[in-house]
Amino acid sequence: MKNIEVKVSADGSSTLYRPDLNEHYHSMNGAVQESLHVFIDAGLKMVCKNDIHILEIGFGTGLNALLTLTHKAERVIHYHTLEKFPVPNDLLAVINYPSVVPHPSAGEWFGQIHTADWNREVKIANGFYLTKMEADLLMFSVDSTYDLVYFDAFAPEKQPEMWSESVFQMLFKAMRNGAILTTYCAKGVVRRFMQSAGFKVERLQGPPGKREMLRAMKV
Ligand SMILES: C[S@@+](CC[C@H](N)C(=O)[O-])C[C@H]1O[C@@H](n2cnc3c(N)ncnc32)[C@H](O)[C@@H]1O
Numbered sequence: 269m270k271n272i273e274v275k276v277s278a279d280g281s282s283t284l285y286r287p288d289l290n291e292h293y294h295s296m297n298g299a300v301q302e303s304l305h306v307f308i309d310a311g312l313k314m315v316c317k318n319d320i321h322i323l324e325i326g327f328g329t330g331l332n333a334l335l336t337l338t339h340k341a342e343r344v345i346h347y348h349t350l351e352k353f354p355v356p357n358d359l360l361a362v363i364n365y366p367s368v369v370p371h372p373s374a375g376e377w378f379g380q381i382h383t384a385d386w387n388r389e390v391k392i393a394n395g396f397y398l399t400k401m402e403a404d405l406l407m408f409s410v411d412s413t414y415d416l417v418y419f420d421a422f423a424p425e426k427q428p429e430m431w432s433e434s435v436f437q438m439l440f441k442a443m444r445n446g447a448i449l450t451t452y453c454a455k456g457v458v459r460r461f462m463q464s465a466g467f468k469v470e471r472l473q474g475p476p477g478k479r480e481m482l483r484a485m486k487v
Contacts, residue, residue, distance in 0.1 A: 272355070274362050278476075282363040284329060284355065289426045293328045295452070297477030300331065300368060302452060305475035307332050307418045308339050310483050311450040315416050319344045323442065324418040325405055325430070327351035329363055330381045332418050337381075337396045338371040344395040348412065352404045354386070405430060410442035417443060419451035424458055431458050436465035436484075443486045454480035 273285045279298030285291070295302040312320075320343055324332055327349040336347060360382050366375030377392060384390035389399045401408075405421070406429060417439055421430035429435075431453070439449060449462075454471060459482055462469045467484035474481040 272359055274359055281365065281368045282329070284359065289422060291422050291426045294331065295475060295477055297475070300335070300365075302475040303331050303335050306450055306452045306481055307420070308335050310472055310481065311416055311418060311448060312336055312339055314448060317415055318342070320416060321346045321412060321414045322348065322416045322418065323410070323412070323414045324349035324420060326420040326422070327400055328420070329355060329360070329365070330378065331365060332420060333381050333398065334365055334369060334374065334378050337377055337393060338369060338374060340396060342395070346397045346399070348399045348401065350401050350403050350405055350408060352402070354402060405435065410438065412442065413444050414442055415444060415447045417447070417449040419449055424453060424455055431461065433461040433464050436462050436467065440465045440467060440486055445486055447486050449484040450481070452478065452481050454478070454482055458482065
């Protein structure tokens, strides 16, 4: 991947921009605000378990992983994340999450998340076990059972193949009963694919700058 640019979103936090897709990794209305709203508040905070297995689609800058760690409290989290195109180190070095994520260990943890080996489980902090998988979602066969899925692919207009009914069917099978999948996307066609795959889907208020988002539950 060439020519990725670092940008600053409206809440002061960094994001990346892919000119070839004309697509940002996060909302330009606020990268940290969006991740907190969509994945932490509508996802992590809804899971009532002390040992949580999370699958993220699209590791990118590692922001969702970092915020999950800073919000995990006393719980144990097994965090599996998929990425087809790992972000180069020179870009990671200028991303400002170590200074804008309000936690005393944010900088140390951001570094550890990115230096962790790929394709094996690494303990980042007490109770936080990270497995970064360099893999293509479209070729992925899941062999774990998840309580929570962060679906953070590029937008359906840019990568429609990531938002297909068959992808949601695969994720449905990989989730336990009562597990939830959360995403910033609110498109009707995506909601219908989720419903056809078996999920019960809710429309929730979106993050700043976005009217709605989706949360799907396996019931
Ligand atoms: C919206 S960004 C994810 C942002 C990320 N969660 C973060 O906190 O920075 C989408 C990510 O999906 C990745 N991606 C694109 N195609 C993929 C594929 N087929 N399989 C896995 N990941 C893919 C992109 O490289 C990008 O990192």
